[in-house]
Amino acid sequence: MIEVKDLVKRYGNHMAVDHLSFTVEKGQIYGFLGPNGAGKSTTMNIMTGYIAATSGQVLINGHDILEEPEEAKKCIGYLPEIPPLYTDMTVSEYLLFAARLKKIPAKEQKAQILQAAEMVKITDVADRLIKNLSKGYKQRVGLAQAVLGMPEILILDEPTVGLDPKQIIEIRELIRELAKNHTVILSSHILSEIQEVCNYILIISGGKLVASDTPERLEQSRKASMRLKALIRADRDQLEGVLKQIPGIRSWTTENGNEAGCLRTDLEISEGEDVRDSLFYALAEAKCPIYELRAEGNTLEDIFLKLTGENAENLNLSEEEFSEKEVAAELPEDSEETEETGNGGNL
Amino acid sequence: MAAIYKRELKAYFSNMIGYLFIAFTVLIVGLFFCYNNLGSYGWPYFGAILGSVSFVMMLTIPVLTMRSFSDDRHSKADQLLLTAPVTVAEITLGKYLAMVTVLAIPMVIFCACPLIIGSVGKAYYLTDYVCILAFFLMGSAYIAIGMFISSLTESQIIAAVGTLGALVALYLIEGLTSFLPSTAAASALGFCAVMLLAALCYYGLTRNWMAAAAAAGIGILIIGGLYLWNPEMFAGALPDFLNSLSLDKRYNNFTDNVLDVKSLVYMISVSGVFIFLTVQSVQKRRWS
Numbered sequence: 076m077i078e079v080k081d082l083v084k085r086y087g088n089h090m091a092v093d094h095l096s097f098t099v100e101k102g103q104i105y106g107f108l109g110p111n112g113a114g115k116s117t118t119m120n121i122m123t124g125y126i127a128a129t130s131g132q133v134l135i136n137g138h139d140i141l142e143e144p145e146e147a148k149k150c151i152g153y154l155p156e157i158p159p160l161y162t163d164m165t166v167s168e169y170l171l172f173a174a175r176l177k178k179i180p181a182k183e184q185k186a187q188i189l190q191a192a193e194m195v196k197i198t199d200v201a202d203r204l205i206k207n208l209s210k211g212y213k214q215r216v217g218l219a220q221a222v223l224g225m226p227e228i229l230i231l232d233e234p235t236v237g238l239d240p241k242q243i244i245e246i247r248e249l250i251r252e253l254a255k256n257h258t259v260i261l262s263s264h265i266l267s268e269i270q271e272v273c274n275y276i277l278i279i280s281g282g283k284l285v286a287s288d289t290p291e292r293l294e295q296s297r298k299a300s301m302r303l304k305a306l307i308r309a310d311r312d313q314l315e316g317v318l319k320q321i322p323g324i325r326s327w328t329t330e331n332g333n334e335a336g337c338l339r340t341d342l343e344i345s346e347g348e349d350v351r352d353s354l355f356y357a358l359a360e361a362k363c364p365i366y367e368l369r370a371e372g373n374t375l376e377d378i379f380l381k382l383t384g385e386n387a388e389n390l391n392l393s394e395e396e397f398s399e400k401e402v403a404a405e406l407p408e409d410s411e412e413t414e415e416t417g418n419g420g421n422l
Numbered sequence: 423m424a425a426i427y428k429r430e431l432k433a434y435f436s437n438m439i440g441y442l443f444i445a446f447t448v449l450i451v452g453l454f455f456c457y458n459n460l461g462s463y464g465w466p467y468f469g470a471i472l473g474s475v476s477f478v479m480m481l482t483i484p485v486l487t488m489r490s491f492s493d494d495r496h497s498k499a500d501q502l503l504l505t506a507p508v509t510v511a512e513i514t515l516g517k518y519l520a521m522v523t524v525l526a527i528p529m530v531i532f533c534a535c536p537l538i539i540g541s542v543g544k545a546y547y548l549t550d551y552v553c554i555l556a557f558f559l560m561g562s563a564y565i566a567i568g569m570f571i572s573s574l575t576e577s578q579i580i581a582a583v584g585t586l587g588a589l590v591a592l593y594l595i596e597g598l599t600s601f602l603p604s605t606a607a608a609s610a611l612g613f614c615a616v617m618l619l620a621a622l623c624y625y626g627l628t629r630n631w632m633a634a635a636a637a638a639g640i641g642i643l644i645i646g647g648l649y650l651w652n653p654e655m656f657a658g659a660l661p662d663f664l665n666s667l668s669l670d671k672r673y674n675n676f677t678d679n680v681l682d683v684k685s686l687v688y689m690i691s692v693s694g695v696f697i698f699l700t701v702q703s704v705q706k707r708r709w710s
Contacts, residue, residue, distance in 0.1 A: 120501075123505040124504065124505055125501050125504050125505050125708070126708050126709075127708050127709045144507075144509070145507040145508070145509070146507075148505060148506060148507040149507045151505065153501070153505045155498065155501045155505075157498045157501075159497075159498050159499045159500070159501040159502035159503075160497070160499060160502075161429070161433070161497075161499055162497070163433055163436055163437055164429075164432075164433075164436075168432075172425055172428075172429045173502065173506075175424070175425030175428075176425045176426070176502070176503070176506040176507075176508060177506055177507065178507055220502065
């Protein structure tokens with residue numbers, strides 16, 4: 076179990092981590108989500124004792140990371156953003172070094188190394204120099220180092236960066252497997268990845284915790300502000316007459332759709348209402364067929380954008396910076412799609 | 423500590439630096455040995471030869487120490503060490519001992535030299551072996567200095583050049599101090615300047631100007647008080663003090679057939695102080 080209490084990290088005038096507090100329970104997969112520069116890596120570096128916080132406390136299984144570093148660090152396996160590799164060693168030499176460093180008893184070292192290497196599938200490169208490996212393999216060697224010795228808590232900073240789609244899926248499965256008897260904390264700015272594997276999400280923005288809950292409850296909490304987008308074949312007056320009769324529709328905008336005679340309608344729904352049924356029947360009665368109906372505003376992505384966006388506004392960021400953030404958050408979604416097709420090809 | 427020691431030692435021999443260091447040191451000492459001890463001179467003292475080639479260490483030690491901490495920091499491998507259940511002191515000692523082991527290899531080879539001299543004439547075994555020990559301790563002190571400088575920077579080049587500069591300054595200190603005036607007043611002022619410099623360093627490290635100013639103030643008051651009480655004791659004191667820092671000068675005591683325990687302790691202390699400073703510098707970086 077990890078307790079983070081009122082953590083602050085200040086670099087000069089810049090607050091990298093701003094009074095962050097949370098608790099991590101055993102046997103769950105936690106996802107750290109946030110745009111670039113939100114303080115994810117800094118928080119992880121503090122939790123693992125690589126850097127010290129300006130103020131605040133981190134307790135790992137009740138051991139303070141600064142006061143009892145050895146006891147606390149024994150419980151943690153850490154994969155930093157850039158895997159900490161000695162590139163002049165072979166993979167097996169490196170893992171042996173890591174095993175000794177983690178004070179794994181000499182008798183168990185061999186078996187543990189083999190187990191870790193098999194888990195991340197690097198046994199075929201065991202005798203190669205790390206500097207000659209590809210980025211994906213380097214990442215996996217770093218991951219092997221983190222799982223070595225089966226620490227109770229695994230902290231993984233963007234574990235799937237640099238891996239190909241097939242490997243990403245393998246690593247996700249590995250993380251799920253590990254979570255059966257470990258606590259896993261992973262960070263990512265890729266939302267779909269977090270959504271896929273994590274039971275609990277911590278959204279960080281500007282060094283602050285802006286939301287923390289299970290993915291389902293996060294989605295539900297924002298369902299209230301649902302929007303509907305529809306493509307309806309009707310003329311404007313007819314449509315407005317129908318829409319006026321349906322309770323729960325707060326406001327709407329219409330514009331001409333791409334197809335002749337169709338209107339593209341954007342509906343804003345009052346909180347807690349779901350008007351899809353009544354909308355369908357009302358339009359059917361008026362003989363206005365619905366060509367498309369799509370509910371928006373309840374995906375995790377919108378919540379993420381909203382939460383990190385709100386924070387960005389609080390920080391008085393300029394418009395450009397804000398839109399850059401949106402782009403950054405949207406990009407991964409695209410990569411996820413290509414990833415899926417890539418996997419389909421492989422299967 | 424053992425894990426880090428083994429890894430570092432192995433690294434020195436997988437990236438050639440260890441071999442180069444040993445080969446270069448043995449080559450230069452071997453040349454001087456052949457020329458002075460075995461050649462036409464037929465000089466029976468090996469310790470003096472080591473003393474005359476101590477400049478070699480100024481060139482080779484920076485190459486040995488430059489990557490010790492800078493490289494880890496540059497490649498981010500230090501994240502592995504600092505998040506593993508080992509203390510910073512263990513990391514530092516592991517690295518230091520690995521470098522000292524590399525230094526010890528040519529020293530073991532040198533142990534054969536007095537025997538070679540003995541086989542062809544009279545050798546002064548005790549003097550020579552104590553000299554080799556002192557030479558080794560001097561090298562270890564240089565390594566500690568180089569390691570400290572390496573821990574300050576991410577660049578191996580800066581670490582190497584910085585260490586070279588520090589070792590050259592230490593080597594030439596005797597010549598440099600001869601430029602200093604040796605009057606009592608000048609020495610007292612010089613000590614005040616040293617005191618201020620130390621306070622500034624302290625401020626730079628801790629950002630605690632109250633403590634730094636208090637330390638500087640008290641130091642200067644004591645120096646001033648002592649000077650007013652007995653100006654005689656300051657005559658030539660600053661040059662003498664700076665000269666006493668020179669490791670090379672202390673080494674020459676041993677070649678004069680003196681078992682100078684004070685100097686041996688001094689060499690070990692220099693290592694100790696710089697190992698301590700290295701630990702502090704690594705710790706400090708984690709806090710800033």
